[in-house]
Amino acid sequence: MSDCSSNHPAVADVYNVLGAFSVKGTDLITVTNDAYINSDTIVDLLYKIKQEHTDIPLRSAFGALARQDIAELEAITDSVERLTYRRLHADYRQRVDGYYTLGGFYGIQYWKTRAMMLTAFSKARDDGSVNYKCIEMGKQLMVQLVSMDAALCVVCELLKIDVEAVQTLADCEDVPDFADPEPVLVDEYITSFTKLAVYSNR
Numbered sequence: 650m651s652d653c654s655s656n657h658p659a660v661a662d663v664y665n666v667l668g669a670f671s672v673k674g675t676d677l678i679t680v681t682n683d684a685y686i687n688s689d690t691i692v693d694l695l696y697k698i699k700q701e702h703t704d705i706p707l708r709s710a711f712g713a714l715a716r717q718d719i720a721e722l723e724a725i726t727d728s729v730e731r732l733t734y735r736r737l738h739a740d741y742r743q744r745v746d747g748y749y750t751l752g753g754f755y756g757i758q759y760w761k762t763r764a765m766m767l768t769a770f771s772k773a774r775d776d777g778s779v780n781y782k783c784i785e786m787g788k789q790l791m792v793q794l795v796s797m798d799a800a801l802c803v804v805c806e807l808l809k810i811d812v813e814a815v816q817t818l819a820d821c822e823d824v825p826d827f828a829d830p831e832p833v834l835v836d837e838y839i840t841s842f843t844k845l846a847v848y849s850n851r
Contacts, residue, residue: 667679713725756818760819797834799835800837
């Protein structure tokens with residue numbers, strides 16, 4: 650049976666289709682409505698199947714299970730073609746999720762810090778005079794950027810992730826290299842990035 654219903658509240662016009670393939674061929678027997686699929690709809694479908702195939706006993710796996718008729722249940726289930734559905738391996742899916750989360754977070758932090766750094770340097774000479782406080786703030790933010798990049802390289806090396814792929818995802822491949830990273834900041838970023846990259850394994 651297949652339910653092609655769309656019962657989302659945002660959908661104004663709902664059209665439900667419940668169907669089953671004929672045991673005699675490839676015909677699809679369906680019942681439709683514009684309300685919703687429930688137990689009454691399923692019963693309607695069973696009646697319709699019975700009407701179209703009066704010469705074939707209508708057997709239900711649910712009915713056999715309710716009667717605890719294991720022989721009939723096995724006969725019904727054995728008559729259904731076995732299909733194999735494949736999905737992404739859980740560990741692989743977790744790694745991909747971690748990669749996207751790491752790239753997204755790194756990008757947000759990178760562009761926020763970069764914007765603040767450029768603003769600080771810009772304001773340092775706003776009125777023609779030198780604002781040393783803004784210059785110092787800009788330098789601190791520059792160190793944060795470099796420390797962030799250094800931490801990302803360490804985490805990607807540990808987790809066997811391509812650091813350039815993460816930077817590309819974050820759209821920040823031009824990381825400045827005109828300052829030295831701060832070890833304390835690097836350690837803090839390593840901790841944060843590692844937790845994000847493997848968050849779904851915790």
